[in-house]
Amino acid sequence: MTERIIGFLTPMLDGAYFGQILKSIRETAKEQNVKLLVIGTNAENYQTPYGIDFVDGWIVLMDAVDQRYIDKLKKRNKPVIGINTMLQCDNYVHVDNEDAIETMLEHLIKHHYTNFAYIGDYVFFDAKKRYYAFQHYLNQKGLLKEPYFFDSITNSPSYIVDQILHSDIHYDALICVNDFVAYNIIRELKKRDVRVPEQIAVVGFDNSYATRFTQPMLTTVNLPVNVIGKEATLLTLNEMEGKKSSPAMITTQIVLRHSCGCEYNEFSMEDKDPSDTFDYLTNLVSRNFNLGNIMQSYLYKDLIEMKWLLHTPYRKGFILLNEENHFNWKMYYFNVEQIGKEEFDWIANIEKKQFPTKEQLLNKEIFQDENTMVIIPIILDEIEIGTLGFVGVDDETSMITPLNTTYQLGNFFASALKRARMDQDLKAYSHKLELISTIIYDGIWELDLTTDKVTSTGGIHKILGYTNTDAEISFYKLVHLIHKDDIGIFYQSYRNGLETGDVFDIECRMRHVEGHYLWMFITGQPESNLFGEMTKVIGSIMDISEKKTQENQIQELIYKDSLTQIHNRLYFNEQLNKLLKVIKEEQKKLALIMFDLDQFKSINDTFGHTKGDEILLEVAVRVSDLCVNHEVFCRLGGDEFVIIMPDINTIDDVITFSEQIRKVIEMPFFEHFFISTSIGISLYPNDAICEESLTIHADKAMYQSKKNGGNQISVYS
Known part of the structure; x- marks a missing residue:
């Protein structure tokens, strides 16, 4: 066969x-x-x-x-x-969604629940069946009251719970499209001190593994997925x-637990x-x-x-x-x-x-x-x-x-492959660049230690924009062409070479005749005369500006957020670590300001991610304009941002700066979009002494602002 x-x-x-x-x-x-x-x-x-x-x-x-x-x-x-x-x-496997919902509603009615809401969607096949079964059954019983549907795809669990609790209808039973939605609804109810099932019953669908371990344990419908x-x-x-x-029909069975007011043996032998x-x-x-x-x-x-x-x-x-x-x-x-x-x-x-x-x-x-x-x-x-x-x-x-x-x-695998290919491309490009530089641009130079004169053949003067007649230059004048930030490391490498007689090399910036700087790779080796006296240094010089540009571009890709072009999470982690070391040594203070955008998901869901991205870009521009005093501004991901404020004086300075952030975000976007922000603050060393705890505490403070309704500033305590 x-x-x-x-x-x-x-x-x-x-x-x-x-x-x-x-x-x-x-x-x-x-x-x-x-x-x-x-x-x-x-x-x-x-x-x-x-x-x-x-x-x-x-x-x-x-x-x-x-x-x-x-x-x-x-x-x-x-x-x-x-x-x-x-x-x-050509054929289907169906689940008896309608019977399951009707059985669940009949059970809840026996508990004397009368005001029902449905939380879910009707996008997927099973979800649509469950929703229409809910609607049809309660309409027949004369118990369907508007509004009865709350969309879990368009709206967050927090928003849905607020709508339910502030409705004119005193809902006493919530039917959720699946257990995952039910978990989140119960969690949001707990945040608002609403007891389940004493004040409101919540039931789910699927009988997923975690239903037996939620508090309270979730009443649900067992869906035999096997x-x-x-x-x-x-x-x-x-x-x-x-x-x-005919299509296969899968029979479900309701599982009664605490979230509807029933008793349940949570330590069943079948439980994992x-x-x-x-x-x-x-x-x-x-x-x-x-x-x-x-x-x-x-x-x-x-x-x-x-x-x-x-x-x-x-x-x-x-x-x-x-x-x-x-x-x-x-x-x-x-x-x-x-x-x-x-x-x-x-x-x-x-x-x-x-x-x-x-x-x-x-x-x-x-x-x-x-x-x-x-x-x-x-x-x-x-x-x-x-x-x-x-x-x-x-x-x-x-x-x-x-x-x-x-x-x-x-x-x-994809991420690692991208890194490996980028590294291969960079190495291949660097090799080609060095080969071309050797053929076209390299200059050979010689320093006479007795006269301190540098003579050259090839391109050293040409690279720096001088004419070929300037073939001799004093060592003092040549060194002063080096960028002031690079002179120290140049002298260190040069002197080590003179002391050991070994080859030395250095990457440094040198000033072009027109005033700008070029990156040079300079190598040299001291040479001695017949009496063992060190009399000269011979070396080469190579223009590596293009190579440095490529390296800097790659570094920017690593540390920049691709959407907003501000720094990303990797840069934030590294900078926070570095700044904390400095702050600790100097016994100063530092602050973290973490914020996200209130109800941002609803904008993405309603108007699309393109509009959401435009708002994130505008937020990055507005807040970047405020960061003029060594603040480090980064995007952590999604709509979450963080600012490091090094060397602060008082908490009032941090709150004042945070209030500026809150106000610029509160300004209208594209004339008709309005959005607010929840801000959390943590301080070093008051709240934490390590970067991980400091970040966690700022996040908790931000969550407190969001829990209190958003558009607020909270300091970790």
Whole structure:
């Protein structure tokens, strides 16, 4: 019998929902002796057609791809089974969302709850079913009261809770589209001292792992995701064999816990040990820390050999990379545990759509007892530059809520690859630049130690803008062409060379005849006469200004925020560390001012990220104009900014400066946008003596401003 292959398209690979569905599809496929090609799309409007020519049937989860992609699959007469999707597929796996919502509402009504609100969305298939079931049931019962819908995509949990608590309706039960939304709503209610369920009941949907450990434990609907994956696989196999059947309906069951007022035995034998999750997260943090250190390496060969995967659950697979242009893709098979493999070779130059091949997927030597390949795109600057194809699946990722831990490997690799390529490009450019300088611009100079006269042949005078007749110059005059900030290190290197007789070299700036400065690389070596007396120094000079410009540009890329062009988080961390050392030695004071923009997410969600980016740019300009006294202004990410104020006198100075920030941000943006800011302040040494604690305390103070309603300044206490 020809071995069959199922393709699974999923927007995520990890977590209680996505991870468990993937795990059950994999296990069911293995039971049925079927190969599984998992494609993590992780991108909007994903269109890369991996496996499209040989996969026998497809499962698509939610919005992993768009309808154009589905149509491509259908043109090849391959069945497509949809899970929780509004895409037009050949068959579906459905969940009895309507019955679940009705059962939950009936239970809440028995608790004598009468005023209901729905918090969620109706974008995805299941979400839409749940929302309309809520609306239909309460309308039939005469209990539907406006407003009853609060959009969790457009609005933040904090905003929704404020709307609910300040409404004319005294809501006493909140039905959330999923457990994640429910967690956040409960947290915001707690912040406002609203007791659950005594004052208001909150229920979720999915019965994710953490529901048993929230306070209070969350009443929810158990969604058997393992059954969803199994039914989808079996339905796909039936369709592949030409057997038509009705869509599979998955039965749910409500789980009653404390958040609706019911009792629940939280120490059920079925519950997992919470320490397992803690251990998993600890290992994950350690793994990512180790990967981060390893991938700071600039060694391109070490990166491509994939030995860094020893810190992950994956050991073998394939890598596809675009090395030079969009038409030249190289593929390589790796096995990081293969004994004695010291070199690697690219095994194929292929077109992107040819990866992976059917032969690879069915290779028993590579796969052995495994039946699954996981495809992860490598995205760099929003462009897909390659693909990782791992043999096997890390089942542990299904223990907890989604963290995108598998996709992180692609992100790690992309970042490290960018660094390695930049380093290679810089080295190649520097080598070429030095070669050209040697041929065209180098000057050979000689210093007579008895007369202090410097004579030269070649380009030393030409480089500095002098005529060839000025072939002799005093050492004193030549040194005074060196930038004042570089004279000290020049003399130190020069004198060390005279004392040891060794070659010395120095990079310094020298003044051109027109007044500007050029970067020079100067080398020299003392020479002695027959009597052992040091009589002269011979050396060369090279114009390295262009090289320095390139290095400075790369340094700016490292330390500048790409959107606002102010300094970034990396620069902030390094400068805070340096400034604290100086402040400590001089026994002075320092302040951190951290601020973000109130309700900024709603602007992004309502008007788009382009408008949000324009506002961030304007904020950077306005606040930069205030930083005229050695303040260090940085963007930490998103809408969060920080300012280091070194050598402050009193807290009043800091508050006055913070008030200026608050006022310039309060000014209108583009004539009709108004926004405010929440500001937090921490002081050294009053609040903390290390950079980490100082930053945490400023963040807590900022959070206090936001908690108090925003548009405020709070000092950590």
